[in-house]
Amino acid sequence: AQRVTQPEKLLSVFKGAPVELKCNYSYSGSPELFWYVQYSRQRLQLLLRHISRESIKGFTADLNKGETSFHLKKPFAQEEDSAMYYCALIRDSGGSNYKLTFGKGTLLTVNP
Amino acid sequence: DTGVSQDPRHKITKRGQNVTFRCDPISEHNRLYWYRQTLGQGPEFLTYFQNEAQLEKSRLLSDRFSAERPKGSFSTLEIQRTEQGDSAMYLCASSRRGLFTGELFFGEGSRLTVL
Numbered sequence: 482a483q484r485v486t487q488p489e490k491l492l493s494v495f496k497g498a499p500v501e502l503k504c505n506y507s508y509s510g511s512p513e514l515f516w517y518v519q520y521s522r523q524r525l526q527l528l529l530r531h532i533s534r535e536s537i538k539g540f541t542a543d544l545n546k547g548e549t550s551f552h553l554k555k556p557f558a559q560e561e562d563s564a565m566y567y568c569a570l571i572r573d574s575g576g577s578n579y580k581l582t583f584g585k586g587t588l589l590t591v592n593p
Numbered sequence: 594d595t596g597v598s599q600d601p602r603h604k605i606t607k608r609g610q611n612v613t614f615r616c617d618p619i620s621e622h623n624r625l626y627w628y629r630q631t632l633g634q635g636p637e638f639l640t641y642f643q644n645e646a647q648l649e650k651s652r653l654l655s656d657r658f659s660a661e662r663p664k665g666s667f668s669t670l671e672i673q674r675t676e677q678g679d680s681a682m683y684l685c686a687s688s689r690r691g692l693f694t695g696e697l698f699f700g701e702g703s704r705l706t707v708l
Contacts, residue, residue, distance in 0.1 A: 524701055527697070530696075583637070586634075
């Protein structure tokens with residue numbers, strides 16, 4: 482079965498510092514990886530997907546199949562980045578699997 | 594607001610009672626999901642519908658749980674004979690027709706407290 486591991490429950494950085502939220506996965510096929518974010522008092526929402534290879538709000542994430550990782554990075558954290566971040570995967574890209582498996586999440590706090 | 598809506602937002606009940614949650618997805622979305630989230634955990638998949646068909650159920654969904662989506666629009670999740678371990682946030686989400694991109698649109702959740 483597929484599994485997503487986020488080793489850090491809490492991560493605290495200062496404004497302007499680089500931030501990296503770690504995500505590792507276990508699945509032998511070709512998964513698609515995602516980062517979801519939940520800001521305070523808001524709904525859980527998609528931040529970015531690995532297949533898009535885009536930067537959203539300054540965040541990027543690269544899928545490393547050798548290390549089975551999908552870490553989320555931002556070079557200069559902002560206070561508004563403070564939120565709960567969840568890494569998620571679906572088995573086998575191609576649009577025929579519809580179930581997202583989530584990690585336990587990392588609470589990011591960016592201090593002024 | 595045309596997002597996913599859930600009702601009620603909060604429910605407190607006594608052990609052994611039945612509870613029902615309702616989810617109204619975004620109108621043009623044909624896929625609907627239920628997830629459960631407990632403290633310190635990420636959302637855990639419960640079940641998934643495509644139109645009115647329930648296509649997958651998690652082993653987390655015991656016999657006391659039943660979900661329906663009778664007309665392919667709104668969905669209900671019923672928990673019978675609630676137990677304290679059922680206390681959680683129940684999240685509903687929907688996704689667009691066609692190729693699944695991995696983007697789920699979540700509701701605000703229904704928080705259940707079983708006393």
